[in-house]
Amino acid sequence: MVSWLQDISVWIIPATIFLIVLAGFLRRVPVYEAFVEGAAEGFHTTIRLLPFLVAMMVAINVFRFSGALDECIAVISPLLSRFGIPPELTPLAIMRSLSGSGSLGMVSELFNTYGPDSQVGRIASTILASTDTTFYVLTIYFGSVGIRNPRYSVLVGLTGDLAGFLAAIYICKTVFA
Amino acid sequence: MINFIWLFFLIVGIAYAGINGRVETVTQSAISGAETAVTLAFKLLGVMCLWLGIMKIAEKAGLIRIFAWILGPIIRLLFPGVPKGHPALGAIVMTVSANMLGLGNAATPFGIKAMQQLQELNPSRETATPAMCTLLALCTTGFTLVPATLIALRSAAGSVSPAEIVGVTVLTSLVATATALTADFLFRLVTGRRRG
Numbered sequence: 258m259v260s261w262l263q264d265i266s267v268w269i270i271p272a273t274i275f276l277i278v279l280a281g282f283l284r285r286v287p288v289y290e291a292f293v294e295g296a297a298e299g300f301h302t303t304i305r306l307l308p309f310l311v312a313m314m315v316a317i318n319v320f321r322f323s324g325a326l327d328e329c330i331a332v333i334s335p336l337l338s339r340f341g342i343p344p345e346l347t348p349l350a351i352m353r354s355l356s357g358s359g360s361l362g363m364v365s366e367l368f369n370t371y372g373p374d375s376q377v378g379r380i381a382s383t384i385l386a387s388t389d390t391t392f393y394v395l396t397i398y399f400g401s402v403g404i405r406n407p408r409y410s411v412l413v414g415l416t417g418d419l420a421g422f423l424a425a426i427y428i429c430k431t432v433f434a
Numbered sequence: 435m436i437n438f439i440w441l442f443f444l445i446v447g448i449a450y451a452g453i454n455g456r457v458e459t460v461t462q463s464a465i466s467g468a469e470t471a472v473t474l475a476f477k478l479l480g481v482m483c484l485w486l487g488i489m490k491i492a493e494k495a496g497l498i499r500i501f502a503w504i505l506g507p508i509i510r511l512l513f514p515g516v517p518k519g520h521p522a523l524g525a526i527v528m529t530v531s532a533n534m535l536g537l538g539n540a541a542t543p544f545g546i547k548a549m550q551q552l553q554e555l556n557p558s559r560e561t562a563t564p565a566m567c568t569l570l571a572l573c574t575t576g577f578t579l580v581p582a583t584l585i586a587l588r589s590a591a592g593s594v595s596p597a598e599i600v601g602v603t604v605l606t607s608l609v610a611t612a613t614a615l616t617a618d619f620l621f622r623l624v625t626g627r628r629r630g
Contacts, residue, residue, distance in 0.1 A: 269535055274488055281491040288491050295490025299482035302546055303475055310471040316443035318467030322459050323451035358470075365591070373593035382599045386584040387606040389576035394545075395436075397478075398570055401546040402553040405560045409621040410567040411435050414574035417614030421575065424609035428602045 302401050309400025313392060317355050326351070342426060345370075345377055349384055350422045354415060357390040379433055383425040388418050478542065485543035489528070498524030512572075512615070513565045515555070522551035526569060533573065536580035545573050564622045571614040577607045 281288045320326055327348075334347040342350075345367065352360045364381045371377040391414035399407050451460045492498055502509075502524035509523050509530075516522055525548035532541035548569055556563050562570075581603050588596035 269537065270540070273540075277488055277492045277495070277497065280497055281495040284495040286491055286494040291491045291494050292487035294487075295493075296483035296487035298490070299484075299486035299543060300479065302486075302550070303479045303482045306546075307471065307475045310475055311468050312440065314471040314474070315464050315467040316440050316447070318463040318470070319447035319451075319460055320443040321447075322463035323447040324454060324456065324459075325447050325450035328450065361587075365587070368588075368591035373588045373591040374595070374598075378591075378593075379599055379602070382584055382588060383602050383606050386578060386581035386599065386603045387576075388610050389574050391574045394574045394576075395570060397542065398545055398549050398573065399562060399566075402549050403560065404553075404562050404566065405436075406562060407436050407570070408562050408567060409435070409625065410562060410570045410618075411439065413567060413571045413614055413618045413621060416617040417571065417575040417610045420613035421606055421610030424606045425602070428605050428609075432602050 305403070306397055306400035309396050313396040317392065321356065321359065326355075342423075343377060343380070346380060346384070346422075346426070349381055350418075353384060353388060353422070354391040354418045357393055360385060360390070376429065376433060380425050380429045383429055384422055387425060388421040391415060391418055481539045482543045482546070485540050486547060489525075489544065489547060493521070493524075498528070501527045512568055515563065515565045516552070517555075520551070520555070522548055522555070522565075525551055526572075529569070530572060530577070533576050534579045536578050536582045541573070541576070545569065564625075567622070568615070568618050571618040572611065575607065575610040575614045577611045579604060 278288055281291065330348045330351055333351070334344045337347050337350075338344045349360055349363045349367070352363055364385045367381045368378055373379075373382065391411075395407060395411065395414060399405075447463075448457075448460050451457050489498070498521060499519070502519060502521065505527045506518070506523045509526050510516065510518065513523070513526065525544055529541055529544040529548050532544055549566060552563060552566050552569065553559075555565070581600065584599070584603075585596045588599070
């Protein structure tokens, strides 16, 4: 299982680049010029989304390191454990939507404390792998085109995160009973 | 909505730190947050240039149009507002495929490209269209078939079978994505605007 998964992940990028460049050559695209043209677009886009990213990271950082986030977690945790949700996983559930590096750190810590093959370790792995960092994705994607009003998509993203969190717990408890 | 959340993070964070006599952490974390944003953008800069460069070749070779044509009918079910054969469909297909293969690095540039193409169909410059919200729903739940990074992290932590979570991850991803898409669909109905 691991070996073919690794084979896929090793081959996929080289194969993609190879096929696209070859197809470009066969269709008489000036490949070098086309690449530079696309790269220049990528450059401008990334610069344009920087202000959005700074705004979001500053607010999330202040909220996180002031201790307010821990306070929220402390309030929510006992409520959730009443529904059979392990209290050691609640911090991860909240961090997952806010910060990618923060939740990666939390999962590593859970691995250290409980071990990657414990039930908590498995659930934490599944939560980390099955959803993306909603606020980061939202900021990057909408920032790149200058959208300032994301309408209902924050709620949609958070609903997906919540569903992923609950599904991870339920499915892991069923599969690894 | 995003205005409120942003305000909430800052006001509550600063007030909480102030009440607990740790107001200096606000300064530090605000500055480190701004620096992290630049670091992230810099990391993104390289992969953005690489993948949008490759994608430009694919576009000029007509590959994106072929992609959009083959997988378009399925994608179009989710994006009823996007006209048939529009290049955004091709970019959306590439975003979803990169996500499924666990190539987060490539998925982000493709997704941003798709957003830019959807923006061309947007009647107002600063408000997201329903199609953009659907794309975001797909990307925040990030449907993955090969969680390569996580398998590496698990083996590094000394796991006996690092890949045992692949099956449950796929299932969980499916549930999360389906829920987000359902929520997106309901919001789209409630807000009523079907265009774009």
